[in-house]
Amino acid sequence: MRQDPALGGDPGFQDFLALELMPRAEHEFGAAAQPDRSIIAGQSFGGITVLMTAHRHPQRFGKVLSQSPSLWKAPEIIRAYADEPCDLRLHLSVVTSGAWPTTPANCTGTAWRTVSARR
Structure with a gap:
């Protein structure tokens, strides 16, 4: 998979989130350590x-909320999930109409699609 740092594809940044930030949040704020109680979200x-x-890092994050991800810049992430399934809950919201709503409330008809899956 392409590792484009501008898109969060930098493995060092991903490792920082999973291996440094989350353990610190556990220690200082009591964040859950179990993947089935940890969520990572972004838009x-x-x-x-x-x-x-x-x-x-599926051992760290068991739940994913990805809202309108820029899949056009890194479509291979979808193939990576298909080719290498992992045990997580994925909630993926995408715009399908070509219009860019500022909030989900601005979406009408079939413009806003939500996919939730568990493997």
Whole structure:
């Protein structure tokens, strides 16, 4: 998979989130250590980042919320999930109409699609 740092594809950043930030949040704030109680979320480029990070570190993040990820910049992440399934809950929201709503409330008809899956 392409590792584009501008899209959160930097493995060092993904490792930082999973191996440094989360353990510190556990220690200082009591964040859950178990993957089935940990969620990572992002929107747009952040949506790509969370998809890549959760795929790289499924032992840390068991739940993913990816809102309107910029899949056009890194479509191979979808293939990575298909080729290398991992045990996580994925909630993926994408715009399908070509219009860019500022909030989900601005979406009408079939413009907003939500996919939830568990492997």
